[in-house]
Amino acid sequence: xxxxxxxxxxxxxxxxxxxxxxxxxxxxxxxxxxxxxxxxxxxxxxxxxxxxxxxxxxxxxxxxxxxxxxxxxxxxxxxxxxxxxxxxxxxxxxxxxxxxxxxxxxxxxxxxxxxxxxxxxxxxxxxxxxxxxxxxxxxxxxxxxxxxxxxxxxxxxxxxxxxxxxxxxxxxxxxxxxxxxxxxxxxxxxxxxxxxxxxxxxxxxxxxxxxxxxxxxxxxxxxxxxxxxxxxxxxxxxxxxxxxxxxxxxxxxxxxxxxxxxxxxxxxxxxxxxxxxxxxxxxxxxxxxxxxxxxxxxxxxxxxxxxxxxxxxxxxxxxxxxxxxxxxxxxxxxxxxxxxxxxxxxxxxxxxxxxxxxxxxxxxxxxxxxxxxxx
Numbered sequence: 001x002x003x004x005x006x007x008x009x010x011x012x013x014x015x016x017x018x019x020x021x022x023x024x025x026x027x028x029x030x031x032x033x034x035x036x037x038x039x040x041x042x043x044x045x046x047x048x049x050x051x052x053x054x055x056x057x058x059x060x061x062x063x064x065x066x067x068x069x070x071x072x073x074x075x076x077x078x079x080x081x082x083x084x085x086x087x088x089x090x091x092x093x094x095x096x097x098x099x100x101x102x103x104x105x106x107x108x109x110x111x112x113x114x115x116x117x118x119x120x121x122x123x124x125x126x127x128x129x130x131x132x133x134x135x136x137x138x139x140x141x142x143x144x145x146x147x148x149x150x151x152x153x154x155x156x157x158x159x160x161x162x163x164x165x166x167x168x169x170x171x172x173x174x175x176x177x178x179x180x181x182x183x184x185x186x187x188x189x190x191x192x193x194x195x196x197x198x199x200x201x202x203x204x205x206x207x208x209x210x211x212x213x214x215x216x217x218x219x220x221x222x223x224x225x226x227x228x229x230x231x232x233x234x235x236x237x238x239x240x241x242x243x244x245x246x247x248x249x250x251x252x253x254x255x256x257x258x259x260x261x262x263x264x265x266x267x268x269x270x271x272x273x274x275x276x277x278x279x280x281x282x283x284x285x286x287x288x289x290x291x292x293x294x295x296x297x298x299x300x301x302x303x304x305x306x307x308x309x310x311x312x313x314x315x316x317x318x319x320x321x322x323x324x325x326x327x328x329x330x331x332x333x334x335x336x337x338x339x340x341x342x343x344x345x346x347x348x349x350x351x352x353x354x355x356x357x358x359x360x361x362x363x364x365x366x367x368x369x370x371x372x373x374x375x
Contacts, residue, residue: 007144008312010320011119012327014127014138014280019111021117025051028111032062033155033172035108036295037070038122041078048123050076053085060112062087065159068094069241070122090162101367102192105305107140107294108155116143116151118280118293118310120218129277135136136249136280139324140221141310142290150187154308184314190307199295199309200302204229206286211238214325216274216283219253220244220260221298221360227260234268243328246273249280253298255355262344265337272332280319285325288318299360304367 011017025032025048032055039045056062062082066074068091079089092104109117119140121127129135142149190199200223207213207229220242222230233240242264248254262273284291293309295301312318 008314008317009142010040010324011117011128011140011142012324014135014140015129017117017119017138018120018123018128020142022047022051023270024109024115024157025055026116027059028055029058030060030112031110032060033065033108033152033159034063035065035106035155035158037067037103037105037107038124039066039071039074039206040122040124041074042125044125044128045074045123047077048087049082052087053081056082056085056087063155063159064089065092065155065162066090066146067092068104070105077188080223081141086292088159092157092158092162099302101363101370104158105294105301105304106158106308107195108151108308109329110148110152110155112142113149113152116148117141118143118151118308120280120294123344126278127280132276133282133325134277136278137274137276137328138280139283139292142335143310146186149184151308152186154189158306179199183310186311188293188307188309188311190302190309191274192306197264199307200226202311203284203291206289207233210286212285212287213238213240214243214283214285215241215323216243216279216281216321217297218245218248218280218282218329219250219296219298219301221253221356222256223302226297226302230269231264239270241272241325241329243272243274243279243325243332245279246275246333249278252355252359255352256359259349259352259356261335261340262337265335265340271335272329273335274328274332276331281328283321283324285321288315289313289370290318290321292321299364303364 006269011020028096032052082089093102107119107121117140121138121140126136127138129236131137188199188202207226210233213230213233230240244257245254282293282296289311291309291311295307295309300306
């Protein structure tokens with residue numbers, strides 16, 4: 001599928017995405033840029049390291065940017081083979097008490113300025129599966145053509161600032177938060193502060209005029225406006241379908257999300273929980289507009305973390321996304337309003353209220369406090 005001078009291909013599973021990424025690294029001759037939140041010393045992580053070292057030995061410039069919090073269990077010594085070969089490795093926002101909250105949650109690979117990959121998958125063994133029989137449920141997008149240079153540019157900006165530790169967050173707060181080429185596509189870069197609200201505003205604007213919305217989100221705690229716009233779609237006769245986590249790696253997030261179920265079900269939103277494996281995918285389909293990338297529809301992705309999302313207005317791409325969505329529906333349990341209401345105990349509601357308070361109120365408050373200290 002193509003838009004202008006660029007082409008897009010869905011990578012329907014984490015297994016497919018990681019395999020395609022390794023293939024691209026092994027074919028790279030000039031440059032490899034890799035950015036991720038989690039990188040583990042797992043078999044797939046070791047395979048990526050070997051491919052990166054080999055790319056450097058072929059003469060390619062290899063740059064790796066990894067979030068210090070997401071990969072805190074990974075020792076820096078893991079990267080010694082790459083450094084010895086002349087590759088470059090940097091931690092994003094090394095951990096300190098004053099700025100632990102703001103993280104680089106983006107996932108991006110750019111090879112030879114010719115092919116790029118975005119999605120929800122980290123470089124860890126749990127993502128190397130089909131999401132049904134084994135491994136977490138995830139997906140992504142392969143991009144070729146003229147848009148790849150734009151993605152390379154946003155990596156370069158983050159990589160350059162990663163070493164400016166005492167000024168890192170101040171500079172990134174004022175960095176551009178959108179790269180726009182046309183009405184057909186956008187790369188949306190979210191982050192902390194009022195200047196970085198383009199992602200949530202763009203999505204809410206699309207939903208505000210939509211008739212059909214289908215969302216897969218591993219963690220779901222939308223902004224007040226997005227909440228309202230989703231409910232309005234149903235109120236004006238449209239359809240909203242949400243695939244959320246039946247199994248989650250973050251139990252607190254799942255509890256906070258379930259606090260919203262009663263309101264959404266009462267409004268007529270169709271709720272489904274993915275059953276076979278832990279859900280980690282992010283896919284938003286709004287009529288013939290589709291979003292894919294690293295961002296969930298929760299408070300952290302929309303207001304705190306640095307995220308990268310691609311927005312594409314293209315009927316064939318949206319049709320492909322709906323095929324993925326409908327395939328996932330076959331592995332879901334629909335949440336019935338009456339059954340859900342009857343299943344709620346006082347203890348359930350207490351846990352959900354507490355989780356919602358922590359994630360929707362306490363976490364953003366602490367993040368804002370840290371942001372003020374950096375001004």
